[in-house]
Amino acid sequence: MTKMTLAKALNAGLRKAMEDDPKVLLMGEDVGKLGGVFRITDGLQKDFGEDRVIDSPLAESGIIGTAVGMAMRGYRPVCEIQFDGFVYPAYDQIVSQVAKLHFRTHGAVKMPMVIRIPYGGGIGAVEHHSESPEAQFAHTPGLKVVTCSNPIDGYWMIQQAIASDDPIVFLEPKRQYHADKADIDETAVPVPLFSSRIARPGADLTLLAYGPTVKTCLKVAEAAAGEGRSVEVVDLRTLSPLDLEPVYDSVRRTGRAIVVHEAHTNLGMGSEIAARITERCFYSLQAPVLRVGGFDTPYPPSRLEEEYLPDLDRVLDAVDRSLEF
Amino acid sequence: MSLLGPTAQGGPEFIQLLTPEGQRVEHPDYAFDAGGRDEAEVVRGFYRDMVLTRRIDTESTALQRHGELGIWTQLLGQEAAQIGCGRALLPQDFVFPTYREHGVAYCRGLDPLRILSLFRGVDQGAWDPNEHNFGNYTIVIGAQTLHATGYAMGVQRDGLVGTGDPDRDTSVVAFFGDGASSQGDVNEAFIFAASYNAPVVFFCQNNQWAISEPIERQSRIPLYQRARGFGFPGVRVDGNDVLAVHAVTQAALQYTRDGNGPMLVEAYTYRMGAHTTTDDPTRYRMSEELEYWKLKDPISRVKVYLTRNGLADHAFFDSVELEADELGVRLREGCKSMPEQHPLAIFDQVYVDQTPELAEQRDTFAAYLASFEGAH
Incomplete structure (x- = not known):
């Protein structure tokens, strides 16, 4: 260890x-x-x-x-x-x-x-x-x-x-x-490479994140818990192929999903994931699948990146919109 | 203008051992080496190779005209450059071709039908490169020169450079053209090969034209002189002289196998045909230029040499013609009877380890196709 x-x-x-x-x-x-x-x-x-x-x-x-x-x-x-x-x-x-x-x-x-x-x-x-x-x-x-x-x-x-x-x-x-x-633990048996993982279980809404936004979403789930909302966080880990079976299971339970990434929102991973969730979980959805991502501008000068990147507040805002839909 | 010949761009005369008139001449630095065999027999072999290569080309052009091929990349006029180089290779050497190296492919033992299947649209040139140490045709201009350099770096790590064992020391040949010399990848390949002293022969067939763009658009200096700026030797050879190309390539291969680093060979030749069967050179070049180069035809000079010196008789030339005719028949019939792939085959060729999502897409499409079975 x-x-x-x-x-x-x-x-x-x-x-x-x-x-x-x-x-x-x-x-x-x-x-x-x-x-x-x-x-x-x-x-x-x-x-x-x-x-x-x-x-x-x-x-x-x-x-x-x-x-x-x-x-x-x-x-x-x-x-x-x-x-x-x-x-x-x-x-x-x-x-x-x-x-x-x-x-x-x-x-x-x-x-x-x-x-x-x-x-x-x-x-x-x-x-x-x-x-x-x-x-x-x-x-x-x-x-x-x-x-x-x-x-x-x-x-x-x-x-x-x-x-x-x-x-x-x-x-x-x-x-x-x-x-x-x-x-x-170097002696542990790792989970397969092309698999997503539930980073935090929850019941009311599913946050889909990967890479840098996983930490952001875990903080969001923590903050939401303080308000009595149970948020599940999935770390996608693999983007191609996508491993969405655990995501479908999650969304069928929660009825709500938000994809969070730093990349531009337009035609980003969130677009594909939202489409697939809609195809597979249509009757379970209580709200449209939302996306929170970088804006569709080139990456801004660093003094503006805090506003550009999806942070705790922007994701929480989306959580509110989804739950209130 | 290239009409004026090789000295027009300020370079010296190229290395030549057989003139367009069929005269054997000597060069102080490069001598033809028949490898211990009878020289006349070897030259007759080159003649046969070039005639068969030209037949592959003309038959394929005809097949395209008949609608059997989608397109064909013609090599007419470049037979000496390709056979001279191809016959200088040792079995352990490895070739990275462009999409026009039909003559080199022939030397390596690749069935021309494997190439035709690419241009017919049956596959994309799916041969196993390790079968004949001949890489896959690469259509993006110059990309393969980096692959050759990396492969050569692998050869170095395998300890197969400069051992002194002629059966083990290995060279890698990167083919490219005058147009590709402008590509970043080719220049990066020069830099990587020089930096790591990799055993690469950069073999440039300067055929004067990159579709419609003349060599003057690509370079202000003779291409072989570019090597100097990258820190390795470059030579220019008469690319229509099979003996000279063989001699120069053999020397370059040995230079690289010995661990001296890369070398550039510029085979100065001419694209007598179009870029491809969809191209129309009458829109951008003078017919006089073609007439000028016809006098330098790579095959006829060998025929003159063999005939004038009594090294081949009518029976020999007739037998080569007959063999070419038989090859033509085989190509025509083989092309038309080529089996097509099943539409579902593409799904299983993307990954070594198939992904669940692509397998699902395949199954969905298979069910869709099956839904038409029995329908009218």
């Missing part, structure tokens, strides 16, 4: 994956000597060498494109994109090659690649450092998209993602990297 932050848990998970399989390689900008700008790969190059922890030239398409070749040669590359807003130079390689090679070759080529992306806002950063691009990747067949919200999931999910033979976009809520510590 070890107490760890999300950053340390990811580091420990990466280390374990590299120990377990010599084909696992890490690659990215500043991941070697520096240990990554968030220190997620801290100390790994020292222990596994420069051939396995590769400091790359500053070219995101180059990172992903060469990782495609390494995967074809039998390696399992784990690529770090330094910040969410820097993934777009690699977008073509991810969408046109990584996602399609297995399909193009009828399975002859596998892409066991993990693309790690620190994402989300709340750290007072400059432009391009606070974005939430998950829907762009979840919209792409051939990719799988997961996101962790806490140290325990970080430790296990990164190992499970690396073990997957399908390419995975692995989103890490950077705001949580150094926020909270949790006890990690």
Whole structure:
């Protein structure tokens, strides 16, 4: 049992994956000597060498494109994109090659690649450092998209993602990297990677969150409890595929659902989730499925991000609207 | 203008071992190596390879005209560049092609029907790249050069560079064209390969045209000179001279296998056909240019050389023609009788581990299709 932050848990998970399989390689900008700008790969190059922890030239398409070749040669590359807003130079390689090679070759080529992306806002950063691009990747067949919200999931999910033979976009809520510590039992049996999880049970309303908004929603549930309202919180964990059976069960019990994410609301994950809940739980719904997300503007200057990001009050406001519908 | 030939852009003459008139010439740095076999026999083999490759191309063009293929990417005029390179490869070397490397595919032993199935729309070029160490056709321009570089970095990590064992040391060839040289991915591949000293031969077929855009739109300097700026050697070879391409590629492959890092080969050639069967070059280039390049045809110069020097007789040329005719028949019949995929097949090709939601979508569609069974 070890107490760890999300950053340390990811580091420990990466280390374990590299120990377990010599084909696992890490690659990215500043991941070697520096240990990554968030220190997620801290100390790994020292222990596994420069051939396995590769400091790359500053070219995101180059990172992903060469990782495609390494995967074809039998390696399992784990690529770090330094910040969410820097993934777009690699977008073509991810969408046109990584996602399609297995399909193009009828399975002859596998892409066991993990693309790690620190994402989300709340750290007072400059432009391009606070974005939430998950829907762009979840919209792409051939990719799988997961996101962790806490140290325990970080430790296990990164190992499970690396073990997957399908390419995975692995989103890490950077705001949580150094926020909270949790006890990690390295001998525990982890829950499956592509499964959602009830983070807090409740009876009156279901909040659907992932990554950075899980913590927000847990606070919302706590606050709502003070007002006598029982709010269930689901941590979705996997965005593509979605694991919504537990969500349908929840909504059939509560009759109310709100999806909360930092990404732009228009055509965000909430849109798809709301559509599916409506298709599957139509007669159980007491209110329309609501969405609370980032506004449909580019991510604002950091002095405005508190207003832009879904926070306790905005989610509570939506809870009120749903319950009063 | 490319009509003026290779020196027009300020570069030196290219490496040439067989002139357009069929004269064997020598070069101080690159000699043709028949690999211990009878040189005439090897050259006859190249001739046969090029004729069969051209037949694959002309038959496929005809199949497109007959509506049997959706589109075809013609290689007419680039046979020497592809056969010279393809025949210099060792079995352990690995190729990352564009969508026009039909001649290299032929050298690697890939059945041309596998390529036709892509252009017929039956699949998307679904061959297993490990079967012939020949990667899948890549349509996004230049993307494969990064794949080649990463693959070569894997080869390095496998310890298969610079061991001195000719059966193990491995090189990776990244094919691309003059148009692709403008792509970020190609430039990033140059940088990554140089930075990690990866065993990659960047093989550029400069066929002068990127659909309608001439080489002058892509580069102010001869393309092979770009390599210098990235810190590795680049050479220009007469891409219509199969002997020179073979000699230069062989040297480049060995240079990279020995652990010296990447090398760029610019095969200076000409796209005698259209970009694809949907293109119309009469809208953007002069017919005189084509006439000029016809005089430099890669196949006829070999035929002249073999005939003039008494290295091949009529019986040989007739037998190659006959073989090409047989290949044509096989391609025509094979193309038309190609089995189609079942519509449900696509659902199972997306992931290694199928997702429940895609399986559900498949089942729903299967039930929908089944609802028409027995209906009139």
